[in-house]
Structures are given as C-alpha cells and as structure tokens.
Amino acid sequence: MKRTYADLHLCPDLANAEQVLRMVNKASKLGYRLVAITVPPNFAETNVKGLLNVCKEAKMDLATRVDLKPRTPEELLKALRRFRREFEIVAVTCESKDVARQAAKDRRVDLLDFSPFDFRRRFFDLAEAELASNGLACLEIDMKPLLMLEGPSRIRLLSSLRRETAIARKFGVPVVMSSGASDERLMRRPQELAALANLFDLGQKAALDAVSGNPMLIMKRNREKLSPRFVAPGIRVVRRGKDC
C-alpha cells in the first residue's frame, strides 16, 4: 500500500507569509500530504484560518502544533489543561527529568522532545521509555540539528539517538521523525529522512514508519478526540435527536 507522508514539525516565521507559502509548497513537492506548523499558544484563530487556506491551495493537510517548554511538572499539567483541546499536536520539550517523566506518562502529550545540543539533558532512558509505552507519547527526532551540527557535537547526537531509538524499539515506543525546518533548504524528502536514520541504526521500515505510519496515527487519534462526536475511546455520537 502506498504510504502517506507527514512532517509534524515545520517552524516557519509566521510573520513572513511568503516563507510559509514557500515551505508548504515545497513540502507538497517533496511528497508530504500533511504538515504540522508550530504556532505560539496565543496564536489567533484568524491566523490559523490563513494557514489553512495556504495549505488548501497547495493541496496539503494542515495540523496545528504547540511546543510546550514547562519548567516544572505542575506547569506542564496547567499548560496541558489549557491548550490540549486547542491544538491537534502537543509536543513537550523536556528540560528536566521531572518534566520528562510527567510528559511520558500523561496521555495528553503526543511528542517528547529533548535538547539536541546538551546530551546530559536527553532524558529518554529505560524508565522514561517504560512510562511512554504505557501512555501515548512518541519520541520525536528532529533532523535539523543533525544537518546543522558538525564534528564532535554531531557524533555525540548520533550516539544519543542510536541509544534512544534502541530503547524505544525495546519498549515499543513509536518514533516520529520530523524536519524541524525553519527554512526550505532544510526540508528533505521522506525517503531522505529515512536514509538519514541509517546514521543511528533505525531500520528502513521503522524509519519509513517514523515519517508516515506513526505521525498519521497520532493525527487520526487526535482528530477523532477533538471531534464534537467523540465521547470516549471507541464511543462516539452517531446521531442526535429527540428520538435517540
């Protein structure tokens, strides 16, 4: 079956409409069918509609994404209560171990992000993976740092990614690969992202799942949850009326 590809992390400058348009068109040309654009939590609904129109013109599906950077678990819970129903994708950048643990076990979190520059702050270890495997969070790997870094810092990042993907595989935590691109030059085809995953020993099939199956699954699950017909997992309103 033909795969549908998704890039869940595009970070264009939202003030620059031309750049947004260029990046969405490029994503379409590269073979993606869905892109998630990171927007600030207080982003106005009219602006989201503008983004939707841009994507519609490029025949792309748009998902809104928010990146949370809480300093404490309490801050994370507060932000999740406030923003979960407003965005289709919620990613948490884990800057402390407590936040990472809370994010991994919370079923409202979709993606776990870790610092690509400081390997001491990459908290995706066995305990984190076990918590994530019981929740719904996926490990997100951005390709931008892999492209931008050079020398020892890239070597260290590759080594961390190799260890983390092995742990994720062991515990059945899905991996999602995204471009993290802020510029169209940093965007790559899905097959090229999968090829880059060779560098940290993620197999071909797992790498392709990380750019197609896993992100699409997150989107399907979240759209179902955000739909007004959703009641609980597996239960949804089929019809409303007096005779029901």
Next chain:
Amino acid sequence: MLKRAKRRYLALEIGCEEPIDSGELMDAVWNAVMKLYGEYGASRAGLSMIDYDAERRFLVIRTAHTAVEMVRTALASITRIGNKPVAIHVLAVSGTIKALYKKIKP
C-alpha cells in the same frame, strides 16, 4: 570468478539559487560521504559524475549498488556548498542511464 560490479545511477535535483559548477558539486558529494563514512566508506561508494545540467540544476551520478543508501544519506546531509545554501534531492535511482532518463521524463 570475480563478480561483475553492479552500478546504480542517481538523478539529483540541486536546490540552489546561485550557479554552482560541477567540480564544486562533486567535491561536496565526496566530502559529505567522507565526513559520514570516512575514507574507507568513500572508497566503497565508487562515485563518479555522469551528467550535469547547470541550467536545469540537474545532476546524474553513478555509484556502486551496495552504496546507494550510503550515498543517499550523504546527499541528504549536504546543507551548503561554499557559502551557498544548498539542498540536494534524489529524484530517481536506476540500474541503467536509459531507464533513469525514462523515469524522470516529465
């Protein structure tokens, strides 16, 4: 008996607004392979340039069939050539030049 070396041809699209000459381009490809896989890896890739159309920003290279994934990874890792920001995308891979041109024919 020594096995016949199988080759693969890759059609590449060069994403760059400024002109780049073929020498610079191939140097960048070689450097990317060497950076990621070292001299041993680069020696197994058997890279060579077949065709370059500077106007259409279109390049065809040849590599050993065992090194296609390695070359694909190295190409994806190229972000600049000199001071010019660049992205190289693989359009098609084929076993013969004829089939390659057939694949990418608009």
